Amino acid sequence: MSTLESVAQSYQQFNPRAYLQNNYVPPRADFTNEDSVVQWKLRCLADACATGEIAGQTLVDIGSGPTIYQILSASEHFEEVVLTDYLEVNRGELRRWLQDEPGAFDWSPYMKHVSKLEATGGTWQEKQKRIRERVKKVLPVDIHQSDPLGEEISGGSVDALVSTFCLEACSPNLDMFKKALGNITKLLKPGGHLLLIGALEESYYLAGEAKLNVVPVTEEIVRNALSDARYEIKKFKTYVMPPALKVGVDDVNGVFFAWAQKQDSQ
Numbered sequence: 001m002s003t004l005e006s007v008a009q010s011y012q013q014f015n016p017r018a019y020l021q022n023n024y025v026p027p028r029a030d031f032t033n034e035d036s037v038v039q040w041k042l043r044c045l046a047d048a049c050a051t052g053e054i055a056g057q058t059l060v061d062i063g064s065g066p067t068i069y070q071i072l073s074a075s076e077h078f079e080e081v082v083l084t085d086y087l088e089v090n091r092g093e094l095r096r097w098l099q100d101e102p103g104a105f106d107w108s109p110y111m112k113h114v115s116k117l118e119a120t121g122g123t124w125q126e127k128q129k130r131i132r133e134r135v136k137k138v139l140p141v142d143i144h145q146s147d148p149l150g151e152e153i154s155g156g157s158v159d160a161l162v163s164t165f166c167l168e169a170c171s172p173n174l175d176m177f178k179k180a181l182g183n184i185t186k187l188l189k190p191g192g193h194l195l196l197i198g199a200l201e202e203s204y205y206l207a208g209e210a211k212l213n214v215v216p217v218t219e220e221i222v223r224n225a226l227s228d229a230r231y232e233i234k235k236f237k238t239y240v241m242p243p244a245l246k247v248g249v250d251d252v253n254g255v256f257f258a259w260a261q262k263q264d265s266q
């Protein structure tokens with residue numbers, strides 16, 4: 001079995017609800033503590049989007065999983081948002097929330113927090129409604145394919161990409177990590193923006209019965225990979241995981257945030 005096949009096989013056991021419980025409810029999703037990782041992630045995304053430089057027609061989130069927090073700020077600046085994941089179980093969780101169906105995960109604490117951060121005057125309910133209107137598709141994706149979205153979205157047509165905790169969590173080694181970054185970068189127009197969040201120095205994480213291998217990356221590795229993929233790095237920030245948030249669901253040591261712009265082809 002190839003290493004990619006073994007990655008794919010390990011994801012067959014991925015449990016979205018367990019994953020959400022491990023990472024998106026307290027203590028990791030603590031909105032009362034401004035030093036919490038969730039507030040740091042949302043602030044990085046909101047600050048980058050507040051510059052007004054990241055805007056256009058189409059925003060694609062690569063490897064959405066069962067989560068939508070990652071597009072709460074960026075989605076305000078695009079006509080159309082596309083969520084993607086490798087697993088149907090995750091695409092189903094996304095659709096449940098988008099259609100406001102019973103049993104969907106409650107993202108309202110995130111909506112409320114980001115609405116306050118952005119302070120654009122509207123209510124969090126209005127923001128939630130806008131997001132549900134702007135997300136037009138939930139598509140399958142495979143970052144290890146040279147055309148990760150197949151026929152659905154062709155190369156060079158996307159104004160901006162978001163991707164959080166995906167590249168390192170489904171690449172068996174650094175070569176595949178860098179190759180996958182190259183694959184998703186081809187989706188971007190020249191001058192397009194990438195908002196990338198990921199795990200620092202993590203080797204595994206749990207999602208119910210699934211134990212997923214992660215290729216450990218450092219700030220230097222990520223910076224070099226972005227430069228090799230012909231990005232200009234506009235912002236790079238890191239967060240050190242406090243002991244209280246090392247809760248046994250992974251061995252992550254920190255989180256990185258990168259805002260990078262694809263260089264014009266020449």
Ligand SMILES: C[S@@+](CC[C@H](N)C(=O)[O-])C[C@H]1O[C@@H](n2cnc3c(N)ncnc32)[C@H](O)[C@@H]1O
Binds near residue numbers: 170
């Ligand atoms: C750690 S989760 C990240 C979820 C979410 N973006 C977040 O911020 O929590 C990694 C995601 O990568 C997806 N994935 C696994 N293999 C993939 C592949 N070959 N291409 C794209 N995504 C993949 C998984 O289904 C899972 O949803």
Ligand SMILES: O=[N+]([O-])c1ccc2c(c1)CN[C@@H](CO)C2
Binds near residue numbers: 202205214252255
């Ligand atoms: O601290 N967090 O907010 C947080 C959120 C999601 C994830 C992590 C940490 C670490 N593991 C990754 C999977 O590789 C998923």
